[in-house]
Amino acid sequence: MADDLLKEFDPFDGFDAEAARLDRFFAGLDDAGWARPSRCEGWSVRDVLGHLAGEELYNHACLDGNVQHLLARLAREGVNGFHDFNEWSVRQRRDMPVEQVLAEWRTENADTRRRMRELGRDASLDTMAGPYPVGLQALHYDSEYATHADDVGAPVTAEEAEGRTRWRVAVGRFALSEQEADVQVEQTAEEQVVVRTDGLSATLAPQEFVEATVGRLPAGHDLDPRIASALRCLA
Structure with missing residues (x-):
């Protein structure tokens, strides 16, 4: 669960x-x-x-x-x-x-x-x-x-960056589930994050997923705004 x-x-x-x-x-x-x-x-x-x-x-x-x-x-x-x-x-x-x-x-x-x-x-x-x-x-x-x-x-040191991103992805996925957000999230064997919502889909790098969950994607990012809105759950 x-x-x-x-x-x-x-x-x-x-x-x-x-x-x-x-x-x-x-x-x-x-x-x-x-x-x-x-x-x-x-x-x-x-x-x-x-x-x-x-x-x-x-x-x-x-x-x-x-x-x-x-x-x-x-x-x-x-x-x-x-x-x-x-x-x-x-x-x-x-x-x-x-x-x-x-x-x-x-x-x-x-x-x-x-x-x-x-x-x-x-x-x-x-x-x-x-x-x-x-x-x-x-x-x-x-x-x-x-x-x-x-x-x-x-x-953030190079030695801690991967582990830090990994727990932040987990917290983001948990928060989406806790809020019953209308979005499905899966992680691939390559650690990419696949997101689906309202007939839309996107594949994000783990750090991109984290930035989306906290509303910090950079201006001009090519993620569909509807997906970005669905993923924002921690800010």
């Missing part, structure tokens, strides 16, 4: 690895590096950090079992939905010293990762969608962190 796609991957190791990648990258930035545009429209590299730091408010609410209290609090401040929350999180931190935002993210995210690992993949935690397995939530975080690492240009 869909969960079988993920059994070989440790969600907590992936979370640690992508957080460490971002931390190494952020630690080496100068003012120009922080100001550089990211792949997230309208966000600089610094804004991506602000988003990650702000997101820990939600992550901790999940762990503390008070997501509905957080949503009510945000609604009182005129923040409704994830898009509003993301933009609000970034705005809240734009005037703060970047060292302070980085320290906030490091501390809060380390706590999130520790607590999730201690709970274990089969435990449950509170989310906006209701109770959800910790391991699957961690895999969603893994995907988000890997996506944002690519958004800001954090390096």
Whole structure:
């Protein structure tokens, strides 16, 4: 079943690895590096950090079992939905010293990762969608962190690239299944990804499939927009 796609991957190791990648990258930035545009429209590299730091408010609410209290609090401040929350999180931190935002993210995210690992993949935690397995939530975080690492240009070594893409393909296939997307996905013996939806089909390289699932295909890519839309499930 869909969960079988993920059994070989440790969600907590992936979370640690992508957080460490971002931390190494952020630690080496100068003012120009922080100001550089990211792949997230309208966000600089610094804004991506602000988003990650702000997101820990939600992550901790999940762990503390008070997501509905957080949503009510945000609604009182005129923040409704994830898009509003993301933009609000970034705005809240734009005037703060970047060292302070980085320290906030490091501390809060380390706590999130520790607590999730201690709970274990089969435990449950509170989310906006209701109770959800910790391991699957961690895999969603893994995907988000890997996506944002690519958004800001954090390096990926040649030794880790293949394995990183492989788990990201699996998470994308799982997310499509979980959302009951009207798309069929198969992997060939050559590791290509064959996609079919609404009478259309395409064969993608694994990294192209990953980029489609997170809405990061480059402008001008020749994938039919209808297929690209059907595959977008993690962003």
